[in-house]
Structures are given as structure tokens and as C-alpha cells.
Amino acid sequence: MNNTNNNITPIAFTALTISSIFTTSNLPTLATSGGHLIFYLILTAILFFIPLAIVVAGLSTTEGYGTNVFSWINYAFGNRIGLASTFWEWLQAIVMSIPMLYFVTGTFSYALSAPEMNSNSLYKALVCIFFYLFLVCLQITEPKFVIKIEAFGFWVCVIGPLIISFILGLIYILKVQSLPFSLNERNFIPSFKTKETLLTFVPFVLSLTGVEACGPFISKLKNINKDFPKAILIVIVTVIFTNLIGSSSIAMIFPANKIDLSTGFINAVDFLFRYFGIPLVFARLIAFFIVLGLLPKVSNWIISPALALQNSAADGLLPKYFIYENSIKTPTHILCYQSFLFVLLALLLSLSKSGNTAFLVAIYLDVAIYSCVYIFIFLSYIKLTFKNKNSKDIFNIPIYLKRAIGFLALFTMFFILVASFLPPSSIPKDEINLYLGILITCFTFVILIPFIFQIFYKNKKAVD
Structure with missing residues (x-):
């Protein structure tokens, strides 16, 4: 199926998809x-x-x-579930901003030589809140500036430091000839008898989320049948490779129980620079570059779900209050609510004594919410294979294979959803109840709030 309004090249599509998926905030978690x-x-x-x-x-x-999550789920299951999924995506993006800004704050604290900024839970929360509100203000006043520096920030300020650290890490390993973990055929595949093995899949799934954001651009490729499979292949290889080199540069140096989830990457850079006698001023400069590269990405996570929610309001599914935008088309009312929820969640997570505990709560909560969105995406696809058996697919996949793919993905997401609620062994015993309390309470609130809202909004419309 080709669209006459083709306005995106395969290279641009590939770069856009990679930048929407890959984030360095997951690297220390993967390194464990x-x-x-x-x-x-x-x-x-x-x-x-x-x-x-x-x-x-x-x-x-x-x-x-x-071409988007709401339209897919709305077509298959109606407005109620479609709007709920849009809400979940919106709230998930708020949650996802927490670990991303934890990573930014940890790296920033290293750049400023201010470790207390990362070690003190309240200070860390306040710095995260500052960054978030700063980015919201940029979106309200100068969104074009953020767009201009996003590509440069990602490919130069993020990918560049990853490559440098990986090369230095390889040279280090060749010199010392030892690793913090055993590397042989027997240890390549983990034992599936332990809870930790199942839990490890959760952050890996999170590291590969976001490809649904490219939905609106697929039909704008000139030759979908040829360009999309090639682009996705490049995306898969690139994302796996960048995750591999980024997390390997940490795992090659520190044992799993010594990795700080907020500062793990910059700690690895610091260690390597010290080992090779490189002035640490360059390590701090790299830290500043990483912060500069990640903030536009966080900004993208702030504005994109807000625009999706605004579209739902424009369709009459939300009060007109949420349609409001300023002179440069920024949904300011939604961003104000979004900021309030972020501040609330950041302060709630600051109750934990350990920085890794707060990071893990945010990661597993994010995956649990995202899993619900993906479950309905896959259910929509499965329903399509039964409802429109003769629908054309750009891959020309047989109907039975389509269903097999849909059910495989659906099973995976149910498994990930359940695993998200198992407390990792790295959580201190005296914080397990707090961890589960925050996780379960926040998840229940997120899942139920769109349905409760729709009931009250429907009743209000009936009264009006």
C-alpha cells in the first residue's frame, strides 16, 4: 500500500525510529x-x-x-478502551521520565562534582523536578529549539560517549584479562529456575519499546514493502548493538551488585579515564554532553503523549478544557496536569532510602503500565486477523502466521506484566513492603483512573 504524500526517506525513518527507542537510562540496568x-x-x-x-x-x-495506538484499539474495541489506552500511554510517559531523569541527574551530579545531588533521595527528586519543569517551559515557549538539537544531541552527545567508553573498556579487558563475570558457553544462557532470571527480562523489554511511535510514518515511505523491512532490520541491529556496547562498557568493569542504576555509565567512564590516565576534566565534559543529549529525548516523552491526549479531547472524548493550546500549538493545560503528577510521583519515590530502589520502582511500574497498552495492541491485531481475514499485509504473511505472531507477542506481554510485580533481590528487605506498596498503588490508580474518569464525564455530559 503506497501513499502519494510520501515525505520521509528510509534513512530518516530509520533514524527517527532508533531515536524513539534507544535510551541510555536503561544501560546500567541491562549491565546487571x-x-x-x-x-x-x-x-x-x-x-x-x-x-x-x-x-x-x-x-x-x-x-x-x-496509524496510532488510539486508532488501532478504538477500531477494535471502541472508544472506552481506546481512550483508556491513550491515558495509560500518557501516564506511562510520565513514569518513564523518572528513571530517565534519575540517569540525567546522576550524570549531572558527576559533571558538577556534587555527589550529594544523587545520593540524597530528596535532593535527587528536586533536581529531577527542576529538569522536568524546565523542559515543560521550553515546550510551552520554544519547542522548535528542542527539535533542532534533538538529532545532534542523540547521535553526537549520546552515541559518541557510548562508543568511546566501549573502546576503552575493550582495551582495559585485553590488558587485565579478567571480567567481573564468567564468560563461557555454560554461562551464556541463564538458568530459568530462579525468579531473578524472569525479572531480568523486564528492563530488556523496556529497552526495546517505542516502535509503535513510527506508525504514522510507515505509510509515508515511498516503497513500504521494500523500505520498511530493510529499515526495521537496520533498527533491530542498531538498537541491539548500541544497547550491547553501552551496557557492556559497564558490565566489563563492575560486578552486578556494585552497579548504581543512575550513575553506572558515568562511573564506568570515570574508572576508565582514571585507569588510562586521561584527565578527568574530559570525563566531566562527556557527562555534560550526555545530559545535553538526553534532555531533548525526555522533552519528546513529555510532549508526544500530551498531543495524543489532546487529540482525544478534540474528538469529544475528553472535556474541551484539554483542547486548549497556546499560540504555538502547545497543549498547556495538559502539560500543567502532567507536571503536577510528575512532581507527586517524584516526591513519592523519594521516600525510599536507596536510589536503586526508587529507580527500580519507576522501571517496573513503567513496564507494567506499558504492558497493558501492548496487550491491547496485540489483541487488536489478533482481532484484525479474524475480522478481516482478507486484509492485505505489507509482508504478505499467511493468516495462520499472523495469528501465531500475535499470540506469541500477547503471551510475552502477559508474562512481562506478571514479572513486573515480583520484587528484585536487590531491593533491601526493609524496603520490600514500601516497594510493593508504591508499585501496586500507582499501577492500580493508573489502570482505573481512565475508566472512573469516563464514568463521571459521561454522567456530567448527560446532566448538561
Whole structure:
């Protein structure tokens, strides 16, 4: 299926998709898997990322299904579930901003030589809140500035330091000839008898989320059948490779129990620069570059879900109050509510004594919410295979294979959803109840709030 309004090249589509998926904030978490890193990346790509890419392509190029999460789920299950999924995506983006800004704050604290900024839970929360509100203000006043520096920030300020640290890490390993973990055939595949093995999949799934954001651009490729599969192949290889080199540069130096989830990457850079006698001023400069590269990405996570929610309001599914935008088309009312919820969550997570505990709560809560969105995306695809058996697919996949892909992805997401609520062993015993309390309370609130809201809004409309 080709669109006459083609306005995106395969290279631009590939770069856009990669930048929407890859984020360095997950690297320390992935590094804790040690020698199993490659195995988890490959298996997650097979069980989750590749099926998701096929499903997104199938839904985006099927007539009537639209090109975004709301349109897919709305077409399959109606406005109620469609709006709930949009709410979940919006709230998930708020949660996801927490670990991303934890990573930014940890790196920033190193750049300023101010470790207390990262070690003190309240200080860390306040710095995260400052960054978030700063980015919201930029979106309200100068959104074009953020767009201009986003590509440069990602490819130069983020990918550049990853490559430098990986090369230095390889040279270090060749010199010392030792690793913090065993590396042989037997240790390549983890034992599936422990809870930790199941839990490790959760951050790996999170590291490969976001490909659904490319849905609106698929139909704008000149030759979808040829360009999309090639682009996705490049995306898969690039994302796996960048996750691999970024997390490996940490795992090659520190044992899993010594990795700080907020500062793990910059700690690795610091260690390598000290080992090779490189002035630490350059390490601090790299830290500033990383902060500069990640803030536009966080800004993108702030504005994109807000625009999706605004579209729902424009369709009459939310009060007109949420349609309001300023003179440069920024949904300011939604961003104000969004900022309030972020501040509330950041302060709530600051109650934990350990920085890693707060980071893990945010990661597992984010995955649990995201899993619900993906479950309905995959259910929409499965329903499509039964409702429109003769629908054309850009891959020309047989109907039975389409269903197999849909059910495989659906099973994976149910598994990930359940695993998200198992407390990792790295959580201190005296914080397990706090961890589960925050996780379960926030998840229940997020899942129920769109349905409660719709009931009150429907009753209010009836009264009006």
C-alpha cells in the first residue's frame, strides 16, 4: 500500500525510529545481567521487538485502522478502551521520565562534582523536578529549539560517549584479562529456575519499546514493502548493538551488585579515564554532553503523549478544557496536569532510602503500565486477523502466521506484566513492603483512573 504524500526517506525513518527507542537510562540496568547480556537482547528481540514491528506495520497499513495506538484499539474495541489506552500511554510517559531523569541527574551530579545531588533521595527528586519543569517551559515557549538539537544531541552527545567508553573498556579487558563475570558457553544462557532470571527480562523489554511511535510514518515511505523491512532490520541491529556496547562498557568493569542504576555509565567512564590516565576534566565534559543529549529525548516523552491526549479531547472524548493550546500549538493545560503528577510521583519515590530502589520502582511500574497498552495492541491485531481475514499485509504473511505472531507477542506481554510485580533481590528487605506498596498503588490508580474518569464525564455530559 503506497501513499502519494510520501515525505520521509528510509534513512530518516530509520533514524527517527532508533531515536524513539534507544535510551541510555536503561544501560546500567541491562549491565546487571553480566554474561547473559547478549542472550537476553537476542531473545527479547525475537519474542517482543520483531513481533511488535510486524504488528505495528500490519495495523498502520490496514485501511480503516489508522496509524496510532488510539486508532488501532478504538477500531477494535471502541472508544472506552481506546481512550483508556491513550491515558495509560500518557501516564506511562510520565513514569518513564523518572528513571530517565534519575540517569540525567546522576550524570549531572558527576559533571558538577556534587555527589550529594544523587545520593540524597530528596535532593535527587528536586533536581529531577527542576529538569522536568524546565523542559515543560521550553515546550510551552520554544519547542522548535528542542527539535533542532534533538538529532545532534542523540547521535553526537549520546552515541559518541557510548562508543568511546566501549573502546576503552575493550582495551582495559585485553590488558587485565579478567571480567567481573564468567564468560563461557555454560554461562551464556541463564538458568530459568530462579525468579531473578524472569525479572531480568523486564528492563530488556523496556529497552526495546517505542516502535509503535513510527506508525504514522510507515505509510509515508515511498516503497513500504521494500523500505520498511530493510529499515526495521537496520533498527533491530542498531538498537541491539548500541544497547550491547553501552551496557557492556559497564558490565566489563563492575560486578552486578556494585552497579548504581543512575550513575553506572558515568562511573564506568570515570574508572576508565582514571585507569588510562586521561584527565578527568574530559570525563566531566562527556557527562555534560550526555545530559545535553538526553534532555531533548525526555522533552519528546513529555510532549508526544500530551498531543495524543489532546487529540482525544478534540474528538469529544475528553472535556474541551484539554483542547486548549497556546499560540504555538502547545497543549498547556495538559502539560500543567502532567507536571503536577510528575512532581507527586517524584516526591513519592523519594521516600525510599536507596536510589536503586526508587529507580527500580519507576522501571517496573513503567513496564507494567506499558504492558497493558501492548496487550491491547496485540489483541487488536489478533482481532484484525479474524475480522478481516482478507486484509492485505505489507509482508504478505499467511493468516495462520499472523495469528501465531500475535499470540506469541500477547503471551510475552502477559508474562512481562506478571514479572513486573515480583520484587528484585536487590531491593533491601526493609524496603520490600514500601516497594510493593508504591508499585501496586500507582499501577492500580493508573489502570482505573481512565475508566472512573469516563464514568463521571459521561454522567456530567448527560446532566448538561
